Amino acid sequence: MSSETGHSGHTAHNEKTVTNRTMDLVVAALFMGLAALVMSDSWRIGARWADDGPQAGYFPFYVGLILFIASTATLVQNLVTRHPDLGNFVDRSQLYSVLQVLVPTTVYVGLIFLLGIYVASAIFIAFFMWWLGKYPLAKIIPVAIGVPLMLFMMFEVWFLVPLPKGPLETALGY
Template structure:
């Protein structure tokens, strides 16, 4: 037995404190932008009631205030500096899902939603789920066909289509 308490522990990639400070700073930036934009369009009270930016401006003030409180709170708690937010292996597992999802979003723009969904579902089941290729391809086909039937045929919702749908006249 080893006396080292870190044996078998996933090495830290990012601390909780740094993630909290970065997220709060980003939210503060969004709040400042929204506040400025709502001041630009009018955040006061007009003779007929509130202007278009009145409520969104005060919501952005609340968001900015909460962000500042969050930053100060994270910086005042030194124990958060040592707390692990995500370890290296856990982050690798997140990337195994995140990267294919980003590729899916790109593929939707190039080849349409239905074909991209088929590819995404089938490859995800094969690579991540370790399922047999025939089950994965069949599931991807059924999912894409059902999605097409429900959205395109039944509800007549316009979703991004690619060259395959155009070849079939859709």
């Protein structure tokens, strides 16, 4: 399949998804929100210069401020430009490829809260090896179990760094 065709065989260059300008505006707005959150929380914990030096939120506040100013400049620039970039941000085939990774990864993050990082990682690795890698079960099982097991040994046993655990680890006494 060539890079000009999507998974359905249609020419991807003619299929509009979202413009570069729209993505610039959305990302700038998201970063403005993130920067505002960083600044407000930094202000809450103390973002001033105290008698003994900077408070805990001093430097994060100014990093957030710089991020807010840069994002605002990007947003304003894209709103007032006479020649906005209306080119296609991503072709449908490219978007499909990104979603093939983004959706399962989002599910994986959710599973961490339910099952713990080790069981969720085993499921995630097994799923990707089966779905995108097309590996046989004889290769999937050892890797999907071995990698999280080695990570468990490394973090929990050797480095003594606890990571999120779920019902399985609780049942095993960890």
